[in-house]
Amino acid sequence: MPEMRFTVRWPDGTREGCYSPSLVIKDYFRPGESYPLADFLTMSREALTIASQRVEARYGFPCSRAMGQLARIEAVARTFSAFPNARVAVETFDA
Known part of the structure; x- marks a missing residue:
């Protein structure tokens, strides 16, 4: 199963490498785009749940x-929940 890594930039400018066991992340995010925090959380939940389900099916x-x-x-996002205009950028994909 192809896995991928992606880099996000949190609202405070911190960059973090993230992991998905599936390329489904590409269906939800685009490198160079930023997303409102709530949307980023929703899309992350959906994408990573689907990725996990694909692993389970296989x-x-x-x-x-x-x-x-x-x-x-979700833990990092909670630290920014008090900021209504917080955005998360997806910077890169690395397969």
């Missing part, structure tokens, strides 16, 4: 690494 168990990545994204 190997018989969900991808704990994808769910861990989602938990990390």
